[in-house]
Amino acid sequence: MKVTYNWLKDFLNIKISPKSLAEKLTMAGLEVVSLEEAGGDFVFEIEITSNRPDWLSILGVAREISAVTGTKLKAVNPKEPKIKVKGIKPVNISVQDKKDCSFYSARVIRDVKIGPSPQWLKERLELLGCRSVNNIVDITNYVLFELGHPLHAFDLDLLNQETIVVRRAKPGEKITTLDDQQRLLGPETLVIADNEKPQAIAGIMGGKASEVTARTRNILLESAVFNPVLIRRTRQKSGLQSESAYRFERGVNLETAKLASLAAQGLICKLASGKPCGYKSIGIARSTDPSIKLETAYVNRILGSTISAPKIRQILKALDFCLKAQRKGAFLVKAPGFRQDIKSAIDLVEEIGRIYGYPEIPQTLPAIKPNLNICGQRDIVSRLKNALVGLGLQEAITYSLIDRELLARSGIKPPAQLVEILNPLSREQEVLRPSLLPGLIRCLAYNLDRQQEYASVFEIANVFSGSAGSPEERLSLGIALCGSRPILTKQGLVRDEFILLHLKGILERLFNNLGIREYDFSSQGSGLVNVAIKQQETGFMLDLNKQSLDALGIKNKRVILAEINLEKMLSHINLDKKFFSIPRYPAVTRDISFIIKDDIPVQGLLAAIEAKGLPLLHSAKIVDYYQGKQIPPGFRGLTVSCVYRANDRTLTESELAPLHNSICSLLEERFGIKLR
Numbered sequence: 001m002k003v004t005y006n007w008l009k010d011f012l013n014i015k016i017s018p019k020s021l022a023e024k025l026t027m028a029g030l031e032v033v034s035l036e037e038a039g040g041d042f043v044f045e046i047e048i049t050s051n052r053p054d055w056l057s058i059l060g061v062a063r064e065i066s067a068v069t070g071t072k073l074k075a076v077n078p079k080e081p082k083i084k085v086k087g088i089k090p091v092n093i094s095v096q097d098k099k100d101c102s103f104y105s106a107r108v109i110r111d112v113k114i115g116p117s118p119q120w121l122k123e124r125l126e127l128l129g130c131r132s133v134n135n136i137v138d139i140t141n142y143v144l145f146e147l148g149h150p151l152h153a154f155d156l157d158l159l160n161q162e163t164i165v166v167r168r169a170k171p172g173e174k175i176t177t178l179d180d181q182q183r184l185l186g187p188e189t190l191v192i193a194d195n196e197k198p199q200a201i202a203g204i205m206g207g208k209a210s211e212v213t214a215r216t217r218n219i220l221l222e223s224a225v226f227n228p229v230l231i232r233r234t235r236q237k238s239g240l241q242s243e244s245a246y247r248f249e250r251g252v253n254l255e256t257a258k259l260a261s262l263a264a265q266g267l268i269c270k271l272a273s274g275k276p277c278g279y280k281s282i283g284i285a286r287s288t289d290p291s292i293k294l295e296t297a298y299v300n301r302i303l304g305s306t307i308s309a310p311k312i313r314q315i316l317k318a319l320d321f322c323l324k325a326q327r328k329g330a331f332l333v334k335a336p337g338f339r340q341d342i343k344s345a346i347d348l349v350e351e352i353g354r355i356y357g358y359p360e361i362p363q364t365l366p367a368i369k370p371n372l373n374i375c376g377q378r379d380i381v382s383r384l385k386n387a388l389v390g391l392g393l394q395e396a397i398t399y400s401l402i403d404r405e406l407l408a409r410s411g412i413k414p415p416a417q418l419v420e421i422l423n424p425l426s427r428e429q430e431v432l433r434p435s436l437l438p439g440l441i442r443c444l445a446y447n448l449d450r451q452q453e454y455a456s457v458f459e460i461a462n463v464f465s466g467s468a469g470s471p472e473e474r475l476s477l478g479i480a481l482c483g484s485r486p487i488l489t490k491q492g493l494v495r496d497e498f499i500l501l502h503l504k505g506i507l508e509r510l511f512n513n514l515g516i517r518e519y520d521f522s523s524q525g526s527g528l529v530n531v532a533i534k535q536q537e538t539g540f541m542l543d544l545n546k547q548s549l550d551a552l553g554i555k556n557k558r559v560i561l562a563e564i565n566l567e568k569m570l571s572h573i574n575l576d577k578k579f580f581s582i583p584r585y586p587a588v589t590r591d592i593s594f595i596i597k598d599d600i601p602v603q604g605l606l607a608a609i610e611a612k613g614l615p616l617l618h619s620a621k622i623v624d625y626y627q628g629k630q631i632p633p634g635f636r637g638l639t640v641s642c643v644y645r646a647n648d649r650t651l652t653e654s655e656l657a658p659l660h661n662s663i664c665s666l667l668e669e670r671f672g673i674k675l676r
Contacts, residue, residue, distance in 0.1 A: 057148025
């Protein structure tokens with residue numbers, strides 16, 4: 001939308017510079033995207049939001065400037081002339097469906113003199129990017145830009161029996177529009193017709209047959225309100241775009257329709273020597289919007305401000321709202337007809353805030369009361385998802401329906417009973433999934449087929465078991481890892497292949513995040529590891545065998561899987577947090593490097609270290625794992641880092657050495673380790 005500085009001055013006594021005005025408009029919500037000097041004037045290009053069609057006019061922008069700057073807006077109130085001509089046959093108007101056209105008016109103006117427009121009119125239109133045609137067409141365009149309501153002028157003598165019919169087009173009807181294009185119409189198109197044929201596509205473009213030309217002597221001036229949805233659909237289907245359609249499809253104001261018609265008639269009489277000879281309208285000419293209750297306390301609570309009631313009244317009156325005091329600090333507010341976007345009190349608060357000026361509202365930090373108690377299943381699932389994404393996994397969403405063949409090829413042991421679909425749409429939708437893993441394996445295979453070197457995905461969803469008559473469902477977590485991810489080290493780029501230990505680390509992080517402490521991983525052989533929490537079996541980890549990998553078409557890759565029964569896991573969570581002060585004294589770290597048999601679980605070893613090291617041992621964890629040429633077959637090399645600390649003093653070597661040596665001796669005697 002373009003407006004000019006001098007044109008705005010027809011409505012306001014503007015005392016600020018164009019640049020300052022552009023800044024004020026932008027801060028009030030009318031973003032000025034460019035400001036250019038042209039022809040001794042300044043052209044503002046303004047970005048108009050779709051909910052504010054009232055800004056699509058010079059008057060609409062001037063009204064906002066009046067409210068922002070406190071400058072009085074000049075009234076626009078043309079008078080209906082007294083028509084003394086007698087014996088003039090009135091124009092016949094018929095509207096077939098009031099839902100398509102809620103208001104239609106026609107003015108007859110005779111003895112017009114068609115010619116070029118005066119220079120001032122041409123210049124104003126050209127600055128807005130509109131070319132001059134003749135004085136009548138230019139006047140309708142001028143009023144459209146000034147007041148925001150589209151008008152159309154017909155050559156009255158070319159209308160059959162001076163009749164207007166607003167109707168839907170008949171199948172197969174055609175019209176040649178003003179752009180010299182013949183267009184096929186249909187029942188979805190609203191047209192303005194006479195007794196014979198369509199003369200215009202309603203709200204979009206006029207027809208060539210009744211165009212105003214140099215031979216025109218009498219005109220019919222149309223001002224109407226059409227259904228915005230109908231105009232938009234017609235415009236999209238026909239591919240036509242016009243300034244009229246742009247406004248009609250956003251919604252025009254009933255009250256402006258008559259005002260625009262009167263204003264255009266006055267200019268035609270002045271610039272084309274026309275004589276008004278009649279006016280006729282059908283439909284409602286005034287909107288009936290309900291009043292909205294507004295309280296000063298509510299405004300200030302929402303905005304965090306201390307705006308007084310008189311100031312609120314002043315702002316709303318400047319925007320043409322009607323106010324009626326109910327009691328102290330409370331109003332009944334009625335929006336003007338051109339503000340169709342105002343529906344409730346919060347809309348009024350937004351108007352007050354932007355005109356008052358957001359920079360004038362004091363900045364305060366919001367009162368945030370964080371909820372530290374995460375107790376609902378939905379909250380915990382969201383927390384789990386965030387944790388898994390933070391660990392580098394991507395969430396997948398797979399189908400709830402799978403085929404038996406995929407289930408068999410995946411190597412996942414199904415439950416005794418599957419929930420079968422009685423009438424599956426395809427073979428791929430035979431049963432409800434008893435596990436998330438078949439779908440995740442298919443996801444991995446899909447990604448590997450597209451040359452991805454690795455994939456790590458998870459899904460949290462329901463799985464199903466039982467019979468079709470009485471199915472059971474439970475919430476489950478599935479994780480699938482495959483391939484080798486690149487890791488940049490000091491020695492360069494290395495490939496880290498996913499193994500069961502990676503998956504074990506992911507699950508341990510999840511358990512710690514949820515406050516689960518008593519968990520255990522026990523190997524069952526053949527790449528299967530059971531996962532238990534407080535000695536209750538909760539899930540499993542699986543290194544998929546080669547037979548299953550070949551059946552799924554995954555070559556030269558390891559696939560590591562895990563599935564956890566979330567309903568069992570969630571019963572053990574403990575989200576109570578305890579905060580400790582920062583230690584005042586430094587810690588001392590001692591490492592133990594040793595060789596241990598593969599079949600000895602590390603968890604029991606760490607528990608023994610922690611028990612032996614009390615009370616000075618703060619923590620013990622594995623920091624290195626190695627299997628290679630220097631390690632005998634059936635063994636692995638580990639390094640345990642022990643951190644010692646006292647809360648009341650700095651530890652000395654004489655205190656640490658005996659304790660650390662006793663831990664080493666314990667490991668040698670109980671677990672048969674060999675120190676390195």
